[in-house]
Amino acid sequence: MSDIVPHKDSILHKGRLRKFRSKAKEIVFVPEERATVFLSDGNSGRATCLGCHDAPCIELTEGELSLGGTLGAFPGDPSRDVCPTNAIDWNSAEAAPRIDPDACVGCGLCALRCPYGAINLNDDGMATVEATDPDGITVHAVDDSAPHEKLRRQGALGTPRTLFARSLPIVLEAMTDTEATRLARNLFAVTGVAASMRRKGDTNIRMDGLLRFSSGQIGIVELETGASVLESPRALLEDIAVLHGRFGVARSDIIPVSVIGSLPNVRVEYYQVIDDIENVLDIRCRTVTMGLLCMIAWNFGKIDEVNGNTFTTVSGETDLYRSIVALCLSFADEEPYPGAYRPPK
Numbered sequence: 001m002s003d004i005v006p007h008k009d010s011i012l013h014k015g016r017l018r019k020f021r022s023k024a025k026e027i028v029f030v031p032e033e034r035a036t037v038f039l040s041d042g043n044s045g046r047a048t049c050l051g052c053h054d055a056p057c058i059e060l061t062e063g064e065l066s067l068g069g070t071l072g073a074f075p076g077d078p079s080r081d082v083c084p085t086n087a088i089d090w091n092s093a094e095a096a097p098r099i100d101p102d103a104c105v106g107c108g109l110c111a112l113r114c115p116y117g118a119i120n121l122n123d124d125g126m127a128t129v130e131a132t133d134p135d136g137i138t139v140h141a142v143d144d145s146a147p148h149e150k151l152r153r154q155g156a157l158g159t160p161r162t163l164f165a166r167s168l169p170i171v172l173e174a175m176t177d178t179e180a181t182r183l184a185r186n187l188f189a190v191t192g193v194a195a196s197m198r199r200k201g202d203t204n205i206r207m208d209g210l211l212r213f214s215s216g217q218i219g220i221v222e223l224e225t226g227a228s229v230l231e232s233p234r235a236l237l238e239d240i241a242v243l244h245g246r247f248g249v250a251r252s253d254i255i256p257v258s259v260i261g262s263l264p265n266v267r268v269e270y271y272q273v274i275d276d277i278e279n280v281l282d283i284r285c286r287t288v289t290m291g292l293l294c295m296i297a298w299n300f301g302k303i304d305e306v307n308g309n310t311f312t313t314v315s316g317e318t319d320l321y322r323s324i325v326a327l328c329l330s331f332a333d334e335e336p337y338p339g340a341y342r343p344p345k
């Protein structure tokens, strides 16, 4: 499957094949169940695929991949794939996406990207598409090319106990570098942060990725999903110099971010290096685990800006749990896996 050719084998319509009978107001998600869509006429029903030709569940738009301005020169991965493992494509016969259960790792990105809640994570942790409209809440609409509605979202796509979340370190270990990089990029995208990540192995640029927060802050990313997280804070220092020198970003606008699989043990030098960098250079490096990103995304949290103690690790004390509570309002004090929010003992 090509990275940049649209994945649907034919596009027979311009907009959506179906639309809701009346204006949709809200989608309520319940983990392991189909979401419910509430309509303004008082009716409701199980969320269903509207058959939209641009299929945001399958592809990002070019605009979403662009960071704009001088950052546009960053040689990011041009793939528009939403799915990090190429598990979703278009089924012309059903005019709906089709998911390969053998390739799906259950990350939920396709579900989070669907504007209508038509994909959920089932009790096996795999994504499934509802394409049958069992409650009759839609009507035929071949030419409905209106922009996608932004419906209010309640509930959560999954919990810390959902298969993907609790087995994330194992999933990451089995992923190729490209898959892990796309997973990180797209998790940022669904949490409201525009991201461009270089293909792993591309030696033209040192840093792993760039982020643009809606506040205008620019994040630089070092991505380390394996055990070697120690080098990440040091590499961020070099990245700051490159971003300032080559891309002209003011030092005060740069947020250095280590994106890692799991927090290392408190005794590991990682925390000391971060402390040293802050004490000596007055640069505050941030840490985000993939598990934290996943839980923010599944709870529809948005990361608009990074200030104060958000995503900090100081001398082994982390503010990751407090950060997610602030972003997602109410949140159970449960880690999906050891090291997702707190350094393992």
Ligand code: SF4
Residues within 6 Å of the ligand: 048, 049, 050, 051, 052, 053, 055, 056, 057, 058, 096, 097, 113, 114, 115, 116, 117, 118, 119, 129
């Ligand atoms: S699953 Fe959602 S985003 Fe994908 S085609 Fe159907 S309605 Fe559109």
Ligand code: SF4
Residues within 6 Å of the ligand: 082, 083, 084, 085, 086, 087, 088, 099, 103, 104, 105, 106, 107, 108, 109, 110, 111, 126, 127
């Ligand atoms: S849940 Fe993740 S892995 Fe599965 S099809 Fe959707 S995007 Fe792909």
